[in-house]
Amino acid sequence: MEKYSQFRDRASGIAPFLPIVGQTPTISVLFHTFLFVVRFPLLISACLFYFCILQWLPIGSLGTKISLWTILGIPGIWWVDLQIEGVKKGSLAKHVQTRLPGPGTVIASSFTSPIDVVYLAAIFNPVFTTSYPGTRKVKQVSLLQAIIHAFDSPEPTPPHSSKADLIDISTLIKRNPARCVVVFPECTTTNGKGILELSPSLCSATPSTKIFPINLRYEPADVTTPIPGSYARFIWNLLSKPSHFIRVRIAESVSQEVLQTCRPRQADVSDATLNHEQQK
Secondary structure: OOOOEOOEOOOOOOOOOOOOOOOOOHHHHHHHHHHHHHHHHHHHHHHHHHHHOHHHOOOHHHHHHHHHHHHHHOOOEEEEEEEEOOOOOOOHHHOHHHHOOOOOOEEEEOOOOHHHHHHHHHHHOOEEEEOOOOOOOEEEEOHHHHHHHOOOOOOOOOOHHHHHHEEOHHHHHHHOOOOOEEEOOOOOOOOOOOOOOOOHHHHHOOOOOOEEEEEEEEEOHHHOOOOOOOHHHHHHHHHOOOOEEEEEEEOOOEOHHHHHHHOOOHHHHHHHHHHHHHHO
C-alpha cells in the first residue's frame, strides 16, 4: 500500500487528496450556469422529499430504487458501465446468485464521492458502515449519514461518543440477514488515483463470508470529494455538466477461508523439503 505525505507520494507522484479540476470552456459558461440553476431546486426538492418523508413510509424496495434513481437522474447520471469479473456480457442472469453481492455478503467499496453511496443504495439496498484505521469494528450509519461522511475529515480513531456503537461485521450481518453490508475500508474519500492503507475492519467478518470488491469511477472525474467540506464545489460540478458516466467494476468474491486455504502450510513445505533431501 502507498503511504502519502504532504498530499503526494514522493516515489510514485500520486496525489490522492488533490481535487480533480474539470475544464469548462468560457463560451459554455452560460449553458453550465443554466443547467445548474434549473437542476439545483429540483435536486434539493427530491432529496428533501425522500429523506424527510418517503424513507419513513413503507414504499418497499421498488419505491426506494425509483426514488434514488430519480435523485441520480436529475444531475444527469444516466449511463452506467457495469462489468463483473468472470461474467460475459449477456450471461449475467446465469450468475446472479454467485457473482453479485446478496444477503449475508460484504461489499468492500472504493470511496471517492457521495455518489458512491447513492448508487450502491439504489442497486443493493445495503447496510452502510464507517470504518476506522485502528479497529476491526465498524459503526452502522444511515444512508444520509454515509453521504455526509463523504465530506467529513478523516477520523483516525472513533469519536468517544460512538465507541459504544461499534460492532463487528459478523454481528451486523446476523442482525440484518436479508441485506448485504457496505464497508469503505479506506476510511476516507480520495480522488480515485490511489488506494489508501485499508482498515482491518474486513477481518471482523466470518471466514466464510463472501467479500465483493467494488470500484466506481466517474467521467468527468471532478465529482470526487477528496477535500473535506467541499459541498459547494461538488454541487456545482455535479449539476453544471450535461451528464455523468459511471464505470462500475465488481470483482470475484473472496473470503478469509479461501485465502487461508490458498496459503501453503508451513508443515507441508517442510515435509516437501525433507522428502526432496531424502531422494538425493
